[in-house]
Amino acid sequence: MGSRVLPSRLAIVARLALIVILAGIAAMAIVMAMAWSSAVTDTSGAVALDTELRIPPLAGSRIGPDGARVFDLEMRAGTADLGHGPQTRTWGVNGDYLGPTIRAARGDTVRINVDNELGETSTLHWHGMHLPAAMDGGPHQLIETGQRWAPEWTIAQPAATLWYHPHLHGATAEHVYRGIAGMFIVDEPGGPDLPSEYGVDDIPVIVQDKQFRDGQLDMSPALFAEAGVLGGDVLVNGTPAPYLEVTTERVRLRLLNASSARSYRFVVAGTATVDLIGTDGGLLERPHRVDHVQLSPGERAEIIVEVAAGTTAVLRSEPPELGLNFWTDRFSGGDDTLEILGLRAVDNLAPSPGPPPVLAAPRDLGEPATRRELTITSSSTINGRTMDMERIDETVTVGTTEIWEVRNATGDPHNFHIHDVQFQILDPEGPLQSGPKDTVYIRPGQVVRLLVRFEHYTDPATPYMFHCHLLAHEDRGLMGQFVVVEPGATATESSREHPMRNGARAGP
Numbered sequence: 465m466g467s468r469v470l471p472s473r474l475a476i477v478a479r480l481a482l483i484v485i486l487a488g489i490a491a492m493a494i495v496m497a498m499a500w501s502s503a504v505t506d507t508s509g510a511v512a513l514d515t516e517l518r519i520p521p522l523a524g525s526r527i528g529p530d531g532a533r534v535f536d537l538e539m540r541a542g543t544a545d546l547g548h549g550p551q552t553r554t555w556g557v558n559g560d561y562l563g564p565t566i567r568a569a570r571g572d573t574v575r576i577n578v579d580n581e582l583g584e585t586s587t588l589h590w591h592g593m594h595l596p597a598a599m600d601g602g603p604h605q606l607i608e609t610g611q612r613w614a615p616e617w618t619i620a621q622p623a624a625t626l627w628y629h630p631h632l633h634g635a636t637a638e639h640v641y642r643g644i645a646g647m648f649i650v651d652e653p654g655g656p657d658l659p660s661e662y663g664v665d666d667i668p669v670i671v672q673d674k675q676f677r678d679g680q681l682d683m684s685p686a687l688f689a690e691a692g693v694l695g696g697d698v699l700v701n702g703t704p705a706p707y708l709e710v711t712t713e714r715v716r717l718r719l720l721n722a723s724s725a726r727s728y729r730f731v732v733a734g735t736a737t738v739d740l741i742g743t744d745g746g747l748l749e750r751p752h753r754v755d756h757v758q759l760s761p762g763e764r765a766e767i768i769v770e771v772a773a774g775t776t777a778v779l780r781s782e783p784p785e786l787g788l789n790f791w792t793d794r795f796s797g798g799d800d801t802l803e804i805l806g807l808r809a810v811d812n813l814a815p816s817p818g819p820p821p822v823l824a825a826p827r828d829l830g831e832p833a834t835r836r837e838l839t840i841t842s843s844s845t846i847n848g849r850t851m852d853m854e855r856i857d858e859t860v861t862v863g864t865t866e867i868w869e870v871r872n873a874t875g876d877p878h879n880f881h882i883h884d885v886q887f888q889i890l891d892p893e894g895p896l897q898s899g900p901k902d903t904v905y906i907r908p909g910q911v912v913r914l915l916v917r918f919e920h921y922t923d924p925a926t927p928y929m930f931h932c933h934l935l936a937h938e939d940r941g942l943m944g945q946f947v948v949v950e951p952g953a954t955a956t957e958s959s960r961e962h963p964m965r966n967g968a969r970a971g972p
């Protein structure tokens with residue numbers, strides 16, 4: 465009789481198991497809900513923007529005995545005030561955080577002495593630069609601590625906003641996050657009349673999001689953040705909560721997304737207009753009036769902003785359009801709104817002409833002879849393979865044009881950067897994709913077709929890189945290698961370049 469009312473031992477176990485499972489599901493749901501609600505950042509109106517924007521100094525240079533323009537860069541550790549007290553441990557170039565702006569002109573032969581005093585191996589890559597592979601500063605051109613690397617090349621490309629940053633395989637995200645990055649401005653003699661007084665009406669705007677823990681930079685990724693580390697603090701040129709005093713009718717902002725994972729959709733709120741004049745690799749054919757500029761990590765844009773006298777406008781980032789599902793979007797910064805930079809126009813602005821109607825001649829990259837398909841198959845693989853320093857993935861013939869079809873076959877955000885070249889995006893989506901580019905965002909499921917011309921430099925033994933510029937992905941191996949060779953030649957055994965070899969002079 466008792467056996468009918470008392471549950472069997474088996475039934476008790478089953479009931480307990482069910483309770484445990486339900487509790488587990490409930491706990492998981494709570495964790496996911498908490499992560500979901502804490503993963504959105506909105507700082508609009510909540511950041512004072514009352515710290516004067518730091519302008520990175522221009523790097524000094526001298527003319528060497530061989531006629532080259534010589535720059536000296538030293539990578540070193542320091543401390544800086546990034547908004548969380550003065551004792552945040554950082555890295556910088558010739559300073560505590562970030563590096564000086566290098567400015568040189570087309571036709572200049574530059575030699576850059578890079579001294580590594582970081583206490584660990586690094587590299588320095590010239591992002592967007594057309595140059596010999598051995599000078600590129602990729603993962604094969606190691607600079608051991610205490611050593612100097614002195615690449616030299618002749619600048620053979622149009623005026624552009626380029627940048628430099630480490631490219632040590634597996635550690636790029638950390639080295640950039642700690643503070644090694646800077647702008648590299650290429651000027652072109654005889655170019656259009658544009659604001660070009662550095663720090664006055666021609667302003668570097670290096671945008672980086674950060675998170676802090678106990679006053680120190682914190683690189684730990686948030687829960688479910690496949691894209692990598694996202695921070696709620698935005699620094700411009702290393703300045704927290706910055707403003708720029710605008711003293712001319714128009715200012716040229718050189719926007720650089722030097723963040724690890726975050727895309728920004730820049731807008732200027734206030735009484736202001738924005739004309740887009742340039743993309744990664746140089747000027748557009750003509751200016752475009754725009755209401756937003758979206759940049760993924762590594763991308764640049766040049767804009768001319770006109771702020772009404774006596775008013776304050778705000779450069780802000782609205783939720784970027786990343787083409788992700790609602791879950792991934794939330795954990796990739798897709799719902800975030802961020803204050804970037806205040807623009808305080810004085811009452812009496814100095815006159816400044818509008819951008820001329822024609823900025824650059826149309827580019828002709830030639831007819832494509834080869835088509836390559838590259839598919840991003842995960843956050844660590846292209847065409848199913850992870851980066852291998854000893855494997856050359858693609859061999860390209862110098863003096864030819866190719867179409868690279870790059871597909872994002874994942875559900876996550878990725879972009880794609882090719883070293884050495886400025887490609888043309890076929891089927892561009894808006895003016896930002898119509899100019900010379902070296903980095904392009906690719907939505908899940910999207911295929912971008914890139915027209916790429918390879919010129920001047922060959923080296924069958926030293927590869928250039930192509931990769932996702934979300935730095936956590938690059939570090940995990942979402943990267944491949946290509947060499948540019950003479951017609952009929954093949955890649956030779958993977959680079960055994962001595963890392964400390966000083967470059968011989970190279971020119972196109």
Ligand SMILES: [Cu+2]
Binds near residue numbers: 879
């Ligand atoms: Cu990626």
